[in-house]
Amino acid sequence: MAETSLSNPAGLRAWLLSAEPGSRLQARLGRAYLGWRAFARNPLAMLGLAVVLLLVLVALLAPLLETHPPLSGGDLRTERLLPPSTAGHWLGTDDQARDIFSRIVAGARITLGVVLLVSIIAMPVGLLVGTVAGYFGGLVDTALMRLTDIFLAFPRLVLALAFVAALGPGIENAVIAIAITAWPPYARIARAETLTIRNSDFIAAVRLQGASPMRIIANHIVPLCMSSVIVRVTLDMAGIILTAAGLGFLGLGAQPPLPEWGAMIATGRHYVIDQWWVAAFPGLAIFVVSLGFNLLGDGLRDVLDPKAAK
Template sequence: MSDTTTARTGWHDWLITNEPASRRQARLGQTYRQWLAFRRNPAAMIGLAIVLLLLLVAAFAPLIAPHDPIAQALDQRLLPPSATYWFGTDSLGRDIFSRVVYGTRVTLVIVLLVVVTVGPIGLLIGCAAGYLGGWVDVVLMRITDVFLAFPRLVLALAFVAALGPGLENAVIAIAFTAWPPYARVARAETLVIRNADYIAAVRLQGASQWRIVWKHVVPMCMPSLIVRSTLDMAGIILTAAGLGFLGLGAQPPIPEWGAMISAGREQIFDQWWVATFPGIAICVVALGFNLLGDGLRDVMDAR
C-alpha cells in the first residue's frame, strides 16, 4: 500500500470515528459524512457540476468568449450558428455565445446579492418571531403574510415600476419579495428549538433573549436556510430573467439572458437561435440549482 493511500485511509478513519477527541474533529467529521452522503446522490452531483461550471464560466469569461459581447457588426447580423459564431448572431451582429458567457456574470451577481441580502433578514425576523412569540410574532408574521399574498414577479414588477428600470433596482425589487419564505422557515425551526433543554440551560445562566437568539437559535437554523437559499436561486434567476424580458432589469447593452430572449422574440420562427440559446442557459442553470438544493436538503435535513 502506497504512502498516499495510507494517509488517505488515516484521514478517513480520523474523520468518521465515533469518539472525536475535539470539537473541531467532530465538526469536520460531520461535514465529511455529509459529503459522503451527498456524493452518493447522482442528481445532486450533476447539480453541483452545473453550478461549478457556471462559476468557472463567469470567472474566465474573457478567456472563453471569442468575441466582444457588446461590439456591433451590422454586416454580420442574424447569422446562423457556425464555426465562427457558435450560437449565431443577433439583430445587431453581436456574438450570442459571447453574450451568453458574459451573461453568467450578470446572473451570478443578481443571485448572490439577493441571497446575501434576504438570507440574514429573513433569518433574524423568523428567529425573533418564533422565539419571542406574543405580539412580536403576530406583527412580524402578519407583515410576512402581506408580502406572501402577492406573486413574487407581480410584486417585483410593482417595486421596479416605482424605482425605475435597471440592474440595481431589479436586485432591490427581488430582495424585497424574496425574504418572506426565509422568515417562515426560520420561525418554524425556532418554534421547535426554543423548547430544547440546552436553551433552557442557557436561559437559566442569565443569557439575554437576543443573545440566545443570536448565539444559539440562529446557528441551528442555518442548515435549513442554506437549503432554502439554494432551492430559491432558481426562482431568483427566473424572476430576474422575467424582469429583463419586460425591459425592467439589466438595460442594454448589458448581456442579460432575459433581455436577450426579449430581443429575439420577434425572430423566433425565422432566426430561432437568437432567443433559444439564452433560454437554454436559463433552464440549465435553474435545473442545476434545483438539483443541488434537493441534494443538500437530503443531506442536511435531519427529517
C-alpha cells in the first residue's frame, strides 16, 4: 500500500507532509519539502537560484559553448577590438583579437572554482573556531575571538592583497588569500549559536553519557550551526567573487592569458570610451552572478533562519 501511495504525486505529497513520520528519512525529506515550498514562494529567490544554476551549467558545458578558442586570438590586423556582431563575435573581441563571449564562458569555470574552493576552505575553519570558542569559553574563547577580531579589523580586499603580495600572484594563491580572510564571520556566527546551545538539556544528557567535548561539538553542535553558516556563506559568495575580481583587476589573481573576469575588465579599461564592450560584458557577468548569489542567500535565509517569522 505504501508503494502504491508513493507512486503518484498526491500520495508522495501526503507521505512527505505526514504529521507522524515513520522514519528519520521520512522526517528529513518532509522538512526538506516544506523548506522547498517556502523557498519556491519567493520569486526573487527562484531568480537567484536560476542564475546560480545557469553559472554551474555554463561552467560544466564551457568547452561546448565556446565559439572560439578563449586563450588564443585571431588576426590582429583585422579582428582586433571588433564590436559585437551576430555574424562572427557575439560580444566582440578584445585587444588581442580574442572572442569575449568565449572568454566569459571559460571564465565562468574560474569564478565557480574560486567560490567553491574558498567556501570549502573557509567554512570548516570558521565552524571549528566558532564552536570551540563558544563551547569551552574562558581563555580559549578570548584567544580565538581576539584572533577573529584582528582579521575583521581589516577590509577583506586589503587583507587579501597583503596575503597575495606575500604569497605571490596567481589564482591558487588568490584562493588561499581569500579563504584566509573569509572565515571570521562564520566563526562569529558559529560561536553565537554555540553559546545558545551548550547549556541545553540534550547537551547535558550527552555529556553525562561520557561523550568527549570534541564529539559533542562535531556530532551535536556543528549540525545545529550549519543552517546559519550556510546562509552566510551563500550571501558571502558575491563578496568572494568581487574580491577575486578585484585581485584579478590588480594583476594579483589569475594571470594572463587566463580568462578571469576581473583581469578582462582591467584590460578593457584602456578602451572603455570607444570600445566599451571589452570591459562592459565581463562587468555585467560579475554583476549578474553576484546578484544571483545575493538573491539565493536571501531566500535561503528566509527558509533556514529559525528566528525568521513564518
